[in-house]
Amino acid sequence: MSEPSLDQLERWMMAVVTHPKGSASGIESPQACSQIPVSVDEIAQVVLPSKNLTSIERLDIYADMYRWRLVDILTEEYPTLSHLLGKNAFSALAEEYIALHPSEHYNLAALSQHFPRFIEEEGSDVTHREFAAEVARLERAMEEVYDAPQKDPVTSEEFEKIPDEVWGEVHMDLIPALELLSFSYPVDEYVTSVRENRHMDIPDPNPSWVVVYRNDFTVWRSGITREQHHLLTELRSGQSLGEALMSCAKLPNVDIGALSGNLKVWFQNWTGNGYFCRLR
Amino acid sequence: MPCANQRRRLPKGWRRLLTKALGNMSIRNKWDFPDLGLGLGLRTVHYNHILEHNPAVDWFEILSENYMETEGRPRKILDQISEKYPIVMHGVSMSLGSTDPIDFNYLKSLKALAERVNAVWLGDHLCWTGVARKNGHDLYPVPYNEESLRHVIERIRTIQDYLERPLVIENPSTYLTFKSSTMSEEEYIFRMAEESDCGLLLDVNNVYVTCRNHDLDPDSYLDSIPYDRVVQIHLAGHTDKGTHCIDTHNDHVIDEVWRLYGEVHKRTGGRSTLLEWDADIPEFNVVHEEALKAKRYRNEVEVVDV
Numbered sequence: 001m002s003e004p005s006l007d008q009l010e011r012w013m014m015a016v017v018t019h020p021k022g023s024a025s026g027i028e029s030p031q032a033c034s035q036i037p038v039s040v041d042e043i044a045q046v047v048l049p050s051k052n053l054t055s056i057e058r059l060d061i062y063a064d065m066y067r068w069r070l071v072d073i074l075t076e077e078y079p080t081l082s083h084l085l086g087k088n089a090f091s092a093l094a095e096e097y098i099a100l101h102p103s104e105h106y107n108l109a110a111l112s113q114h115f116p117r118f119i120e121e122e123g124s125d126v127t128h129r130e131f132a133a134e135v136a137r138l139e140r141a142m143e144e145v146y147d148a149p150q151k152d153p154v155t156s157e158e159f160e161k162i163p164d165e166v167w168g169e170v171h172m173d174l175i176p177a178l179e180l181l182s183f184s185y186p187v188d189e190y191v192t193s194v195r196e197n198r199h200m201d202i203p204d205p206n207p208s209w210v211v212v213y214r215n216d217f218t219v220w221r222s223g224i225t226r227e228q229h230h231l232l233t234e235l236r237s238g239q240s241l242g243e244a245l246m247s248c249a250k251l252p253n254v255d256i257g258a259l260s261g262n263l264k265v266w267f268q269n270w271t272g273n274g275y276f277c278r279l280r
Numbered sequence: 281m282p283c284a285n286q287r288r289r290l291p292k293g294w295r296r297l298l299t300k301a302l303g304n305m306s307i308r309n310k311w312d313f314p315d316l317g318l319g320l321g322l323r324t325v326h327y328n329h330i331l332e333h334n335p336a337v338d339w340f341e342i343l344s345e346n347y348m349e350t351e352g353r354p355r356k357i358l359d360q361i362s363e364k365y366p367i368v369m370h371g372v373s374m375s376l377g378s379t380d381p382i383d384f385n386y387l388k389s390l391k392a393l394a395e396r397v398n399a400v401w402l403g404d405h406l407c408w409t410g411v412a413r414k415n416g417h418d419l420y421p422v423p424y425n426e427e428s429l430r431h432v433i434e435r436i437r438t439i440q441d442y443l444e445r446p447l448v449i450e451n452p453s454t455y456l457t458f459k460s461s462t463m464s465e466e467e468y469i470f471r472m473a474e475e476s477d478c479g480l481l482l483d484v485n486n487v488y489v490t491c492r493n494h495d496l497d498p499d500s501y502l503d504s505i506p507y508d509r510v511v512q513i514h515l516a517g518h519t520d521k522g523t524h525c526i527d528t529h530n531d532h533v534i535d536e537v538w539r540l541y542g543e544v545h546k547r548t549g550g551r552s553t554l555l556e557w558d559a560d561i562p563e564f565n566v567v568h569e570e571a572l573k574a575k576r577y578r579n580e581v582e583v584v585d586v
């Protein structure tokens with residue numbers, strides 16, 4: 001056999017050590033054979049054995065590290081989902097995900113960007129799929145908020161300077177490190193109980209809304225009402241406060257009195273938590 | 281011995297002879313990068329301790345990628361620490377051996393970070409981390425032959441031109457030998473460094489691990505290193521599986537690695553030395569004390585600049 005080129009060797013090794021069933025299966029895979037057509041028996045034509053290890057055992061060191069490292073990263077990023085599904089089922093799903101969506105970016109935080117969708121639509125045998133997908137979505141949001149661009153928040157003093165007569169026309173930009181989520185289960189409550197080592201049964205469906213935000217470089221989660229979620233979502237989409245409130249008022253079964261009565265407190269809290277980075 | 285031929289550009293052992301002849305005189309690195317002393321890898325679990333206690337560590341090394349795609353807490357903490365300590369940047373994503381195109385977006389972020397933290401120098405590993413846009417997040421070995429050597433040298437030159445500074449490149453821990461290798465790792469590194477004009481980070485633990493995994497002699501390996509290009513030294517613990525060693529950075533440095541460090545120190549007269557501890561990380565003081573053990577070897581040699 002002629003010596004493979006550098007490109008053939010790298011493509012071959014990548015196919016071998018990232019094969020879900022280990023390097024012996026990887027060597028026989030079409031992706032590897034299209035680069036270097038060797039069988040497991042002929043492997044010493046590509047990788048030499050050492051005094052103590054066979055060529056396959058040497059390749060398996062890389063194959064094992066590939067799986068362990070990436071499964072480990074997903075487990076760290078999704079501790080509640082891992083708890084919900086159980087360690088073994090979670091690891092099996094993580095391996096399936098890595099095979100379907102291999103990492104393409106040097107930034108490991110990007111590895112699991114498709115994981116919530118995978119849990120919702122693609123993963124095989126996901127128990128409590130709908131709830132599991134919502135847990136994944138919340139844990140992914142926390143990861144994204146952790147790294148999101150930093151913008152200094154507007155202070156309460158700046159807020160108070162807005163004259164009463166122009167409030168309706170004010171546009172409020174939300175900080176990039178903030179995500180608004182809506183769920184059909186009380187996901188936030190479940191995540192909190194698991195992270196605090198308190199047992200909680202898988203809850204029955206019950207709509208919930210959550211804001212995940214970063215304040216002073218710490219990530220926070222907070223349960224919010226449907227109206228608050230709607231209002232903040234409208235503001236984020238570029239509506240003025242007046243337009244956002246009008247849209248809120250059209251929600252089914254909304255209590256207009258409570259909405260207008262609470263507004264001041266809401267905005268005080270939100271400004272205190274640094275939700276807004278620009279008023280215009 | 282599984283590794284291909286042992287052809288060397290320099291007579292075996294010449295540096296050892298030269299060191300003897302020079303006595304205890306140090307060989308400077310060719311860029312006059314300073315000996316920063318004894319440093320530690322900056323790790324998340326130690327952030328609070330460092331900010332609260334300002335420990336007497338000479339310098340910190342950061343894993344570049346941990347601070348590149350974030351504007352959150354890691355970046356904020358790094359800004360604070362880089363005001364008080366010299367920072368060296370060590371990356372894992374340059375993929376010098378890969379046949380994929382060089383990722384200039386990555387290099388742009390890397391360069392910006394180096395300016396932000398005023399990095400004393402920056403580097404990466406002799407390896408590739410992925411191909412065909414698939415990233416394995418591991419340090420894969422290159423075959424040590426002419427084709428890959430030309431490829432790696434060309435990429436180092438391009439990257440050095442772009443970053444406008446020399447790269448400091450680390451010898452990897454490797455676990456397999458390609459049959460298509462035609463030279464030893466030491467010869468490859470010697471030629472890579474000379475022809476691309478890069479600096480070297482000599483990881484003494486990696487020398488030990490690699491030599492164990494390839495049935496080679498670490499003292500002989502150290503004979504072939506061009507010490508005037510060595511800017512930095514790494515020390516770390518590893519996992520000994522009996523049949524082979526894995527570079528896990530999860531434990532104290534073993535005695536044999538300390539002995540090799542002493543040998544390296546005799547030949548350099550003093551290089552910035554860093555302890556890596558990345559898994560099962562103990563409290564800060566344990567890691568710091570491990571790094572300070574290097575003083576024993578550094579004080580054995582009286583350093584006289586040539």
Ligand SMILES: [Fe+2]
Pocket residue numbers: 450483486514556
């Ligand atoms: Fe190292």
